[in-house]
Amino acid sequence: MKKVRTKQVIPLFMAGFAVVFGWVGVFKLGFWNPDQGPAPGFFPSIMAVVMFLTSILAFIQSFKEDGTVKYEKQELLVIASGAGIILSTFIIGLVGSCFLYIILWLKVFEKASWKDTLIILAVVAFIVIGVFGLWLGIQFPLGLMEYIL
Amino acid sequence: MQNLQLLLHGFQTALTFQNVGAALIGAVLGLIVGAMPGIGSLAGVALLLPLTYKFNPTTAIIMLGALYYSNMYGGSFSAILLNIPGDSPAIMTALDGYPMASKKKRPGQALLTADLSSFIGGSIGICILTFTGPALANLGLKFGPSEMTALLLIAMTSISWLVGENPTKGVVITMFGIILASIGMDTLSGVPRYDFGNMYLLGGIPFTPYIIGAVGFSQVIKLIMERDQGKGGAATDMKLTIRGSMITKHDFRRLLPPALRSGFLGTFIGVLPGAGATTGSFMGYAVQKKMKSEEELGTGAIEGIASCEAANNAAAAGAFAPLLALGIPGSGTGAVLLGGLMMWGLNPGPLLFTNEPDFTWGLIASLFLSNILTLAIAVCVIPFLLKILSVPVKYMIPCITVVCVVGSYSSSYSMYGVLIMFLSGIAGYLLDKNDYPTAPMLLSFVLAPLLESNMRKAFIISGGSLDIFFTRPITCVLMVVFFGVVATPVVKSMMKNKTAGKASK
Numbered sequence: 001m002k003k004v005r006t007k008q009v010i011p012l013f014m015a016g017f018a019v020v021f022g023w024v025g026v027f028k029l030g031f032w033n034p035d036q037g038p039a040p041g042f043f044p045s046i047m048a049v050v051m052f053l054t055s056i057l058a059f060i061q062s063f064k065e066d067g068t069v070k071y072e073k074q075e076l077l078v079i080a081s082g083a084g085i086i087l088s089t090f091i092i093g094l095v096g097s098c099f100l101y102i103i104l105w106l107k108v109f110e111k112a113s114w115k116d117t118l119i120i121l122a123v124v125a126f127i128v129i130g131v132f133g134l135w136l137g138i139q140f141p142l143g144l145m146e147y148i149l
Numbered sequence: 150m151q152n153l154q155l156l157l158h159g160f161q162t163a164l165t166f167q168n169v170g171a172a173l174i175g176a177v178l179g180l181i182v183g184a185m186p187g188i189g190s191l192a193g194v195a196l197l198l199p200l201t202y203k204f205n206p207t208t209a210i211i212m213l214g215a216l217y218y219s220n221m222y223g224g225s226f227s228a229i230l231l232n233i234p235g236d237s238p239a240i241m242t243a244l245d246g247y248p249m250a251s252k253k254k255r256p257g258q259a260l261l262t263a264d265l266s267s268f269i270g271g272s273i274g275i276c277i278l279t280f281t282g283p284a285l286a287n288l289g290l291k292f293g294p295s296e297m298t299a300l301l302l303i304a305m306t307s308i309s310w311l312v313g314e315n316p317t318k319g320v321v322i323t324m325f326g327i328i329l330a331s332i333g334m335d336t337l338s339g340v341p342r343y344d345f346g347n348m349y350l351l352g353g354i355p356f357t358p359y360i361i362g363a364v365g366f367s368q369v370i371k372l373i374m375e376r377d378q379g380k381g382g383a384a385t386d387m388k389l390t391i392r393g394s395m396i397t398k399h400d401f402r403r404l405l406p407p408a409l410r411s412g413f414l415g416t417f418i419g420v421l422p423g424a425g426a427t428t429g430s431f432m433g434y435a436v437q438k439k440m441k442s443e444e445e446l447g448t449g450a451i452e453g454i455a456s457c458e459a460a461n462n463a464a465a466a467g468a469f470a471p472l473l474a475l476g477i478p479g480s481g482t483g484a485v486l487l488g489g490l491m492m493w494g495l496n497p498g499p500l501l502f503t504n505e506p507d508f509t510w511g512l513i514a515s516l517f518l519s520n521i522l523t524l525a526i527a528v529c530v531i532p533f534l535l536k537i538l539s540v541p542v543k544y545m546i547p548c549i550t551v552v553c554v555v556g557s558y559s560s561s562y563s564m565y566g567v568l569i570m571f572l573s574g575i576a577g578y579l580l581d582k583n584d585y586p587t588a589p590m591l592l593s594f595v596l597a598p599l600l601e602s603n604m605r606k607a608f609i610i611s612g613g614s615l616d617i618f619f620t621r622p623i624t625c626v627l628m629v630v631f632f633g634v635v636a637t638p639v640v641k642s643m644m645k646n647k648t649a650g651k652a653s654k
Contacts, residue, residue, distance in 0.1 A: 044331040051324035
């Protein structure tokens with residue numbers, strides 16, 4: 001278990017985010033046009049100012065908060081698997097990536113039996129191919145297969 | 150009275166074998182489409198539209214109307230069972246529906262509450278549409294940019310009721326949602342905003358993948374720590390039957406007042422241009438937050454589910470008033486339906502009710518029919534839906550992940566959508582871990598574009614003067630309500646301090 005002080009990092013990130021959006025809003029997009037009234041930067045700039053001020057307040061308050069946030073390795077594994085699906089989509093396509101992910105997750109991580117794995121795979125295949133693919137007509141990316149086919 | 154006779158005539162049209170069949174198919178498809186994250190009513194209606202080309206206009210609109218309408222029922226299924234809202238109006242349902250299903254172990258009752266509230270809200274909406282449809286549509290037209298701005302300001306202020314224990318964090322996250330919504334093309338001037346030279350950002354952040362990630366994928370990340378708990382957390386010791394899902398008389402008494410209130414409110418919101426079922430659902434919940442509830446909202450309260458579910462179904466019914474009477478669609482789905490009406494050679498507008506009574510009153514009658522059919526189907530499928538919860542958590546995790554990925558791709562037809570889902574999932578997880586509530590971020594993301602465009606239009610009309618918000622009667626009344634909403638907590642706090650000061654003396 002790692003102890004990360006994200007309670008301070010998040011408000012600082014938000015404040016930085018607000019500064020960028022506020023600056024772009026006022027100086028690049030424009031705040032007020034004398035002829036046409038509010039310019040494209042009008043609304044987001046005001047919101048960015050409020051966000052900046054409250055983020056600084058949240059940053060100060062974060063030092064008074066009790067406890068630190070704990071992140072578990074297993075939680076990061078889910079994030080890694082999501083990233084894995086996205087990356088492998090460019091090689092074996094979206095449907096192939098999803099199926100591969102199901103098999104790997106259930107067999108390697110959950111140590112599930114082949115019977116359970118195949119049942120889950122069949123249910124997912126019904127939803128992905130049957131409902132989304134055939135009925136709703138969604139054409140999923142095929143990755144490198146697209147070039148081969 | 151005349152409307153009642155016309156409605157009875159409409160029932161004669163709607164109750165033919167062909168039209169009942171069309172309503173039934175529309176209702177079933179709507180439930181499925183609504184429950185599938187990432188699809189929503191817009192895609193459902195658009196997909197079905199070409200298939201209805203060979204039908205006569207009445208049968209076709211009955212099928213599409215039933216699909217649009219039952220979609221509101223379906224959206225709550227995945228929100229309650231998996232904490233993944235099937236569509237945007239179901240965001241509010243997830244707030245109380247999921248805790249009621251998972252923490253209180255009453256998933257069947259949560260689903261039944263949603264179904265009954267949807268039915269009540271929808272029935273109110275259709276009744277109002279029957280008797281005051283054209284008049285209601287004209288009232289909706291009186292809501293120009295300044296009136297909409299004032300109404301949306303009230304709605305945005307109401308978000309503060311959802312911010313949780315730390316108001317500062319709530320405001321930060323609300324502003325974050327608003328700023329994210331401003332990325333992409335400016336709808337009024339066509340100027341690219343905050344795209345940083347990226348062609349994907351030029352199109353803005355797609356809402357559906359964003360919501361699937363922030364609510365659904367972040368939920369999967371958190372769920373991994375519960376994977377040893379066995380079954381889906383909710384259905385371990387409950388009967389997977391309709392009887393086992395029945396609510397008590399006491400539950401029904403809790404459900405009824407918010408459902409009735411939200412039914413009227415939702416219909417009115419549905420009539421307003423651009424407001425839609427999401428705003429209706431949110432307003433219904435926000436009003437309930439001000440009312441007395443037996444349990445605190447957000448902890449699995451029946452009142453919370455009832456208020457938003459009734460409002461979104463009522464809004465769906467209300468949206469038909471401006472569509473039919475004025476030819477003005479209130480939402481994207483309304484625009485597709487309008488396209489359908491034109492495709493079938495009909496001209497929506499004030500004369501539609503007189504020129505095409507069979508069609509118009511047949512449609513309204515079919516909405517009553519769809520409401521009953523959808524309720525019956527939705528109640529009958531509860532035991533099957535509950536079986537989802539008997540699947541062990543360790544098997545649910547990969548399934549939900551795949552549904553999140555496929556759903557976000559389907560709504561955007563691009564891997565950019567999947568990437569947004571992934572990033573918003575991580576953001577939602579980090580924010581939740583650090584006690585930042587995510588609901589205000591999602592709601593401000595939905596409402597901000599509406600508020601901004603109306604506010605800017607109002608300023609353009611007034612030449613930059615604030616007078617427009619205080620000289621028009623409806624706007625003025627709404628602004629008074631807005632200031633009242635803002636001032637109430639401050640005054641209450643001052644009164645409390647004064648009382649505490651006197652007591653200490």
